[in-house]
Amino acid sequence: MTSHDATLGARTEDLGRALQIAGSRLDDTVFGKVASSVAGVRERLALGVDHTVVALAGGTGSGKSSTFNKISRLTFADVGVKRPTTAKVTACSWSDDAATLLDWLGVERERRITRAGELDSADEAALSGLVLLDLPDHDSVAPGHREVVDKVLPLVDLLVWVVDPQKYADDALHTGYLRDSSGMRASTVVVLNQIDTVPVGQRDNLVNDVKRLLRDDGLDDVPVIAASSKTDIGIDDLRGLLEQTVARRSVSAGRAAGELDAAATLLLGQTPAEVPWHIDTVLEREVDALARAAGLESVAAQVGAAVRNGYGSPEFRNPDPDSIALSRSRWLTGSGESLKPGWQRSLAESVASARDVASAVSAALQGITLDTRGPTTQPLTRRLALGAVLLAVLLGIATVLASMGILPVGDTWTTVLGVLAVVAAVAALVVFLVAMQMRRALAARRAQGVIASGRAALERVLQQTLGVPTQKLLDEHRAVRELAQSARDDGPSVPLRVEENPTTGSQIRVSSTGGARLTDLRSVRA
Structure with a gap:
């Protein structure tokens, strides 16, 4: 295979791969012209363009x-x-x-x-x-x-x-x-x-x-x-x-190169250079939207209340379908804004539907544990608090009886019993306050855990249903553009020109894609 054959062959195959990747995403007219060019150049290569x-x-x-x-x-x-x-x-x-x-x-x-x-x-x-x-x-x-x-x-x-x-x-x-x-x-x-x-x-x-x-x-x-x-x-x-x-370079090679260049230009027109879309920014925004649609914070608050109060059965409701559809629409608009219509249609077809996104959100949230149990130390603190209260009551009764003379213990012990009753009551209060604070801290952690787990689950849903298909399409969009760029001619395709200088003889200038050169042919003499 000669140099021009090899170069044009590589460019033709690049264009063929780009056409295969792009497929129906291209305008029908563009697809037809590029396919025709690829087939035509392949036929010329079979004949030998050098x-x-x-x-x-x-x-x-x-x-x-x-x-x-x-x-x-x-x-x-x-x-x-x-x-x-x-x-x-x-x-x-x-x-x-x-x-x-x-x-x-x-x-x-x-x-x-x-x-x-x-x-x-x-x-x-x-x-x-x-x-x-x-x-x-x-x-x-x-x-x-x-x-x-x-x-x-x-x-x-x-x-x-x-x-x-x-x-x-x-x-x-x-x-x-x-x-x-x-x-x-x-x-x-x-x-x-x-x-x-x-x-x-x-x-x-x-x-x-x-x-x-x-x-x-x-x-x-x-x-x-x-x-x-x-x-x-x-x-x-x-x-x-x-x-x-x-x-x-032969005219056949020049024409093949020009045809490939024209076809590549058509493809580049269907694949804009910049697609300003970054998944991280979009994910954060749409996770917030899905969290609102699924009532994530409300459920988290219910979990916290159940932990604090010791009762309640919070659960996730079905996400609002309109909110899901709106989120999907924003996603498509943001990621496909710079794409041509055919690519936009393909993007809409490749990502999950709003109904499928909603189903995936529901399934993901159902897998989140909504733990409403109290602290593991709750039985102990309850027993300590009740014991301290009971002791305070008993000591209080004894103090009253001693002060009334019914219980003959003397003034000193009466005072001691009164002090112990107060200490027991304060101890009961402290244990109660500590237990309540522990429940509040646990309730806050559980609520935050529900929010964190819920957002992580929603992010995974967005990645799987919208993110992965979108990234795949944009990668293919970039691949088509890169292949089309590699199929462009590496220099201006200037047709072969033969000019005769205004002289009596046959001084002929021949120029082509390889550059111009002057050839002084021997004059024709009678």
Whole structure:
């Protein structure tokens, strides 16, 4: 696989993966165009985009096949004697891997020759990768000839029209082909063949007349090379031009690169660069909303009251469906605000419905323990408090009886009994207050525990029902964009241009995506 094949292949596969990930989230028109581009480029890659395809086209008797033989330095193409007619495509390739392309073009096996062997001269290396085609005569009456020409034109890096001094103004050539190929003027050159048959003093006038006709056809910038396949005038100039054409990225590669770039641009238009969404901020806000919808704080308060009071059976009610739907709607709006409509629809379909979110909230909250039991020391403190109260009562009665003289213990013991009764009462009060404080502290902890457990459960619900699907979609959105960016062309795709400087000779400038370079070809001398 050649460098352009490998590069374009990688870009094509990136675009194919992006298309597969995005799928129905893309606009139908965009999806169709990108899919068509991927399929088209794959087909071109199968043909090999690093071949430089040059086609010789012309009418009967123009010397096209003779020019083909001169360029290839072989006597291979048909050169008629009685009626010089080219009826089938002949190909000469300076490449060993052009068979698939030639098969697709319908070039018969016996009409192909390859110039890539060790026996070829060293100067043929400059044409490595060239596929030179000798097309059927455009003015032939055979119905399939135009079809062959039309099939070749989209792959042509350079279309060489070979005309002769007698029929260069043929209306069939100009109205049937040249005027329709104005869009290809940057990759077209005209060879005025058989210039040796024209008097030296008339050659410049003839070349200028050909240029005038080309301007009338909308082909202002197309150069005209005066040549002769009989005397070799201009043949070296034409080969030099082909060498410069081969040195640059082929039109097929350029068109494939441009098509991928256009398709990637369409995809990038469907995937905005920034999606300002952060799950942490959204989670905190929506957990608050779900907590209110489920009455979390109310249940927590009931648990606290039950712990303090020693009775009560708090429970979670079903969350408010409207609040759940509103929370889900806010989530979709926030996370999908920067997405295109197709991605927004996919997001809405991928996250759980409001009903499913509500069911998940109910199930999660039902799993939270609502512990209303009192402190574990409650039985002991109760017994201590009751014992202290009982002791205080007994001591109080004894003090009263002693003070009334009914219990003869004397004044000293009467005072002692009174003090002990007060101490027992204070002890009972202290134990009661301590127990009450312990219950209050426990009630607060239990209430906070219910809130913490409830919020954690609600956060897990949001993560599972909304967060995970949302993050997955946004990751895919980012992946599509990154793949589309990698499928973009790494440089401007400038079509092959052939310009002739306003000089008497054939000084030709060839430029393409590989950069511009000036080639001074030998002047055509009469």
